[in-house]
Amino acid sequence: MARVPLPPIPSRCVDVELSVQPRRTTPTATIRPGGATGEVSRRPDNEDGVRWAVSSGDTEPEQLRAAGAGLVQAVAADLHADAAAGNRATRTVQLRLPESLSTAAVTALAVGIRLGSYHYRVSTTDSKSPLRTLRLIAADATTPEDIAEWEQALPRARELAEATVLARDLANTPSNVKTPAWLADTATRLLSDITNLRVTVRDEEWLTRQRFGGVLAVGAGSARPPRLIEATYRPRGASTHLLLVGKGITFDTGGLSIKPADGMPLMRTDMAGSAAVLAAIRAVAALRLPVRVTALVPAAENHVSGGAYRPGDVVRHYGGRTSEVTNTDAEGRMVLADALGYGVARFKPDAVVDVATLTGAMKVALGLRTGGVFATDDDLARRVCAAGKATGESWWRMPLLEAHSAAVRSAIADVRQAPEGPGAVVAALFLREFTMGSRWAHLDVAGPARAESGYAEVVPGATGFAARTLVELVASYG
Numbered sequence: 001m002a003r004v005p006l007p008p009i010p011s012r013c014v015d016v017e018l019s020v021q022p023r024r025t026t027p028t029a030t031i032r033p034g035g036a037t038g039e040v041s042r043r044p045d046n047e048d049g050v051r052w053a054v055s056s057g058d059t060e061p062e063q064l065r066a067a068g069a070g071l072v073q074a075v076a077a078d079l080h081a082d083a084a085a086g087n088r089a090t091r092t093v094q095l096r097l098p099e100s101l102s103t104a105a106v107t108a109l110a111v112g113i114r115l116g117s118y119h120y121r122v123s124t125t126d127s128k129s130p131l132r133t134l135r136l137i138a139a140d141a142t143t144p145e146d147i148a149e150w151e152q153a154l155p156r157a158r159e160l161a162e163a164t165v166l167a168r169d170l171a172n173t174p175s176n177v178k179t180p181a182w183l184a185d186t187a188t189r190l191l192s193d194i195t196n197l198r199v200t201v202r203d204e205e206w207l208t209r210q211r212f213g214g215v216l217a218v219g220a221g222s223a224r225p226p227r228l229i230e231a232t233y234r235p236r237g238a239s240t241h242l243l244l245v246g247k248g249i250t251f252d253t254g255g256l257s258i259k260p261a262d263g264m265p266l267m268r269t270d271m272a273g274s275a276a277v278l279a280a281i282r283a284v285a286a287l288r289l290p291v292r293v294t295a296l297v298p299a300a301e302n303h304v305s306g307g308a309y310r311p312g313d314v315v316r317h318y319g320g321r322t323s324e325v326t327n328t329d330a331e332g333r334m335v336l337a338d339a340l341g342y343g344v345a346r347f348k349p350d351a352v353v354d355v356a357t358l359t360g361a362m363k364v365a366l367g368l369r370t371g372g373v374f375a376t377d378d379d380l381a382r383r384v385c386a387a388g389k390a391t392g393e394s395w396w397r398m399p400l401l402e403a404h405s406a407a408v409r410s411a412i413a414d415v416r417q418a419p420e421g422p423g424a425v426v427a428a429l430f431l432r433e434f435t436m437g438s439r440w441a442h443l444d445v446a447g448p449a450r451a452e453s454g455y456a457e458v459v460p461g462a463t464g465f466a467a468r469t470l471v472e473l474v475a476s477y478g
Contacts, residue, residue: 006122006177009186010166014072014117016110016157017135018150020142022094024049026135029071030096031056037063038070038456042078050096052078059101061108065392066456068109069116071095076117076129089130099139103149106136107157108392111468114161115457120172156287160391163283163471164464166190170275171449171462175251175268179224180299183250183271187229187278187297196235197285202228212298212342213316214323214334219300221255221308226300228339231278233285238292240477243349244470245339246277247332247356248299255302255328256310269462270332272449273355274299280470287471290478296343298335302328314413318342321433322413330418332356333430340434351380351439353473354431355466356446361423362398363447369455370394371448371466374428375441384441387472392457393465394448400432401425408433443469 022028028050032041035055043050054071057063075093083089097106113134138147170178170186184201191199204225207215212228219226229248252270253259259267274297281295309315313325315334319341323334336354344352362372371388373395375381381397388395407419408429415433419426428442448465451458 006173007120009169009173009190010162011118011120011169013114013161013165014131015133016113016154017133018138018147018154019094019135020138020147022096022137026092026094027051027090028094028096029054029075031059031067031098033059033098038066040070040074042074059098059105061104062392064105065108065112068112069457072113072116072131072134076131079130083130091130091132092135093131094135094137096137097139099141103146103153106150107153109136110154110157111161111392112457114158115164116459118165118168118459120169120461122174159283159286160468160471163279163467166279166282167272167275167464167467168462170278171269171272171464173268178250178268180219180227180248180250180301181224183248183274183297183299184227184229187231191231191278191282194282194285197231197233197281200230202230210318210342211316212318212338214338215298215300217309217313217315217325218249218302218331218334221303221305222301224301226298229278229297229299231281231295233281233293235288235290235292238290241292241294241347241349242474242477243343243347243352244277244281244293244295245336245343245352245354246274246295246297247271247336247358248274248297249332249335250299250301252302252329252331253304255304255308255331257327257329258304259329266450269450270357271299272357272445272462273466275462276355276445276464276466276470279464279467280474283467283471284474289475291474293474294343294347294349296339298339300335302331317434319345319434321415323415323417324410324413325417327418330427332358333417333427336431337434340431344436344438349438351377352435353384353441353443353470355443355470357449358444359424359427359446362444365398365424366396366447368447368451370396372396372398372424372444373441374398374400374444376400376432376435377439377441380439380441383473383476384443384469387476388469391468391472393469395469398424398428400428405429
């Protein structure tokens with residue numbers, strides 16, 4: 001097979017700098033409070049030298065994140081047009097900031113600028129914008145104390161944005177490239193050079209010896225064997241240990257319970273949960289947060305072949321519990337069950353969070369921009385939702401309805417993999433069976449993990465949803 005010309009990972013996005021002194025010859029943009037957030041007007045002949053003005057609503061962080069994305073996209077389009085016309089396209093644009101912005105607002109603006117400039121395309125043609133840097137120009141009335149705070153906040157904003165960028169890159173990578181082995185090798189390359197962060201990859205032989213029956217069953221139909229990626233971040237003196245588990249299905253046909261053809265092209269993003277987890281632990285380590293974190297990614301392809309697992313099979317998971325398989329397209333919970341059981345028994349963490357594009361039912365319940373939170377612990381659920389609010393990702397707590405717990409019981413095994421009932425709820429109840437009473441939250445991101453059209457700082461394709469939330473969640477324990 002011919003080599004696919006993949007873009008570099010992580011993708012390069014527009015850098016954000018801070019300055020107190022504008023430069024006369026640098027193209028200039030300004031923020032206009034009010035108006036439709038993110039709307040950009042072009043004023044090439046304006047006497048004050050301002051070429052672009054972006055509306056920012058009430059200048060709250062959410063609005064500024066969207067304004068930053070809208071501005072950088074408009075600037076990129078204009079610079080492309082300049083280049084196509086044979087003009088020399090500038091690599092730097094400066095943005096005049098209004099007075100009295102909070103540090104949170106400046107952070108959100110910087111994140112929006114970087115994420116709005118994200119572009120993923122597998123092509124031999126370079127279609128990226130010539131824009132490399134957007135320089136923020138502080139208003140004259142800005143105090144030295146505010147500027148000092150902003151200078152400290154911008155590196156953190158960069159890491160939050162980079163976490164989302166990396167998660168998008170991993171999920172967007174085509175599945176003819178993104179095998180379980182590729183995902184493991186890429187994680188090793190991207191994570192191993194960061195202080196206190198170590199990656200170990202377990203192959204199919206190790207998985208067989210350790211009896212990861214769920215991962216092996218799902219991966220049995222593919223010629224590309226499964227992997228378990230284990231990343232550990234151990235800062236000196238950390239007193240809290242969080243376990244993050246991400247669903248790593250690198251392509252999902254549905255197995256013998258095959259998906260409709262129309263639903264398959266986007267299944268390269270079915271490992272968006274694992275992408276968020278890997279990107280988050282990288283950012284946590286880069287920020288040197290004082291919290292121990294372990295990330296587990298059970299990676300497999302769910303394919304159709306003579307070796308594929310079947311509805312009616314009984315699978316023995318890590319730790320010994322058995323599952324009756326009723327739908328091979330409910331493969332995510334099969335691999336998560338192994339990883340949860342292993343992670344809880346092996347590491348005994350203070351809290352566990354898993355992230356997965358798990359159920360279509362969650363898309364029906366919450367739409368395409370909000371993730372669902374199921375949790376056995378009120379404080380953990382509150383922290384997840386608060387972390388999302390702080391970073392611009394929307395979450396809604398869902399109930400673990402005990403009235404449906406009996407549906408998870410099986411007549412021929414310990415549990416039934418995909419019982420009747422409200423789909424997202426029974427999936428969460430199934431996963432809870434493997435958490436051994438831990439403080440646990442399950443994040444179903446089936447809706448917001450991918451986007452068909454852009455909005456705010458989101459561009460079409462994989463969104464990187466949950467990566468920033470996880471970083472902020474870890475920080476809340478520091």
